[in-house]
Amino acid sequence: MKIAVLGYSGAGKSALARLLAEKHDIPAFHFDTVQFLPNWEIRGDEEKARMTDEFMNTHDAWVMDSNYARFSFERRMQEADVVILLLFNHFSCLLRAYRRYRTYKNTTRPDMAAGCNEKFDAEFARWILGWRESNSLRLQNARTVSAGERTIP
Helix, strand or coil: CEEEEEECCCCCHHHHHHHHHHHHCCCEEEHHHHHEEHHHEECCHHHHHHHHHHHHHHCCCEEEECCCCCCCHHHHHHHCCEEEEECCCHHHHHHHHHHHHHHHECCCCCCCCCCCCECCCHHHHHHHHHHHHHHHHHHHCHHHHCCCCCCCC
């Protein structure tokens, strides 16, 4: 089974992906571990694309949580048996992100790159509140390129 979990920042994509991976005994691929190097440095695009393709080429089943459109987005949507969209309002996402920060403060959460301690600041809050406008249409249209809507057994 291949499951793509999409949604706004703070919606709970990674937490849901972890649960689904455990339930179905399949590997989870968290794009935040690909996007970031320690201390929140951004990994180069070629390396991120290579890592994504390598994972997809070597696994027959997976859960992937992401909104990173530049890295095999259409392929992920086409190969996914299930596409889950977490489209909570941006204030709920902001509250969820703050709760996550309180849970993982001064530590690195399991679905984040090593050396990236959880943070919550004004810049991140603005990202969550403004992200919806710039990415909502892509998420809403994810079904268009997906393999179809199915329920998870």
